[in-house]
Amino acid sequence: MLQLITFSALNGVLYGMLLFMMASGLTLIFSMMGVLNFAHASFYMLGAYFGFEISRRIGFWPGLVLAPLLVGAVGALVERYGLRRVHRLGHVSELLFTFGLAFVIEEMVQMVWGKLPVDYRGPPSLDFVAFRLFDTTYPAYRMFMLSVAVAMFVVLLALLTRTRVGLIIQAALTHPDMVAMLGHNVPRIFMLVFGAGAALAGLAGVIAGPALVTQPAMATLLGPILFVVIVVGGLGSLTGAFVASLLIGLLQTFAVAMNFSLAEVFGPTAPPFLDDLWRVTIAQLAPVMPYILLVLVLIVRPTGLMGTRES
């Protein structure tokens, strides 16, 4: 039992941190520009594919640095030449723009790299067992993923709260006009934040690519969960996104580990018409859990766990 709890916790935290790497960018972009970026998970996918392409040519480690930068550049370009133009037409147009962009990126990825999963591997230097606990091994690559995610969180937090750039970004979140009056170039800040958000998602893609599967469907598989994370955490709240990411990561992993069903709690005979429902275990419900949470949070606390505004 202790073994199951330990490893579920490890896996859950890891998954949660990965979610946070993407959700942080998404929620920052949202709070700044009011745009729900549907294409955010596509930047994650681009990160994985860029990482794959670079690792194939010059190795994994250069890819770890170059791929997020490339994705960030793509993100900045998208903001500069796409979103900024659409911005004049209002939020609905922006939403539709990012929605379309997600499909365009997916199709382009399929055209370049094909529909099959690509063989993206982690570096051989991380191909060993990190530790052994209760006779179960934990691969070093997963520890590496975890540490990258934690490092990124620390850097991001320090950047936002301890530096001048962070101060301006925080000010632009709430008072964009005032920041512009003070002589700062707000559109450029927007572009940088969008680019940085995309780069973070790209970084998540680079490190998640070898462990999960690098395939054209990876954006569509992850996209909906991201929205759950930022809504549950509270739109625009970075701390909220962090808490919600971990919460959902742990929730999903622990749900898989549980075998309870209504039949076990209330006895094997089900009320009429509920026969199927009676035998469904929590493990089977694991993939739906985040969405159940989403619905509950929206009913009980529409602003999310740490959000301050309703929208």
Place this chain on the structure above:
Amino acid sequence: MKFRFACLALAWAISAAPALAEDAIKIGFIDPLSGGGASIGEIGLKTYQYLADEASVSGGLLGRKVEIVGLDNKTNPQESLIQAQKAADQGIRIITQGNGSSVAAALSGWVTKYNDRNPGKEVIYLNYAAVDPVLTNDKCSYWHFRWDANSDIKMAALTNFMKGKPNIKKVYLINQDYSFGQAVRTTARSMLKEKRPDIEIVGDELHPLLKITDFAPYVAKIKASGADTVITGNWGQDIALLLKAAADAGLQTDWYTYYAGGAGGPTGIKQTGLAHRVFAIVEGFPNSAPEAAQKWEAAFRAKTGVGLFYPRAVNEMRMLAMAVNQAKSADPKAIAAQLEGMKTEGFDGGEIFMRKEDHQLFQDMYIGSFGPLDPGAKFDEEGTGWGWKLAGVIKAKDTILPTTCKMERP
């Protein structure tokens, strides 16, 4: 003058192209070419294209070439029906599909209805891998023919084999959450109870079909259950990623599987280091195949770069050719009449026959384990240096199970 000639040539080319294409016998290959099932769908497509080329080069069917039209169904039943309709609209009257019994059930129903409504334009459905027993029992159709042994047949053979393994004490079942996975778990439970009542089932898991990219949480659970053996019907990326996660966590159990040989499976097993502890049940292994089949396999590998995961596809295409040649017609009605009850020699040896009552093919089945190659064994898988080794044979006559099919014949 030159221009006019060019125009004429172009017009001729445009008018001639469809005429040539119509001349070929087209087979619609409806299977996942994108998404989680794509890795094996792609291999299936390569296999069928190879078989079609082979048939075309050796004179074709009634002198007509054979052409495979790949149609991507994303492992989705609704999408499959759209693709099937598209195929029918193009005049394709033979379709083949394998991955996903949910898809197969939808297609079988569609073909039956379509043929009722469009007499004279019937479509025949050749199923090479969807093994939910219901397709040749309660939901059987005259227009559906199945070349793979159904799930019950496979589980009966696997459990017979397990009966003689006293080291199996605690079994964990993990399967995909849809009709086929549920069929595997129920038969595994009932057959184990009957044949090895001393075995304890310590886990019975259903997970979403082709959606999981990280099986680590599931493997942690298997590990915690103390199981010494895992039974799974998983296919496609669900078996490859499950084995990969097991390798990462150092899970040391025996595995009894249907499809561990599929794309990515052998690589995963090699990583686990479980030499000859992962078993699979199939209709033929290359290393124990008759000489003709080995020769064929070598040529196939040289051309496509992958091993033959679907010997049944060879049986299917050969029997289709026999049916067309005997009927002297490529009309699905004539083909179906010929296929019913057809007997021939299987690709991997032994007599195979298509039972008339339910259109289920019966063939010798083989259980093998995966590990380092024996001296003299020719074929490894996915460049791992490991290959399949025969562990047991079940004769076709011993795989026969009764059917509840009440076939409605046209």
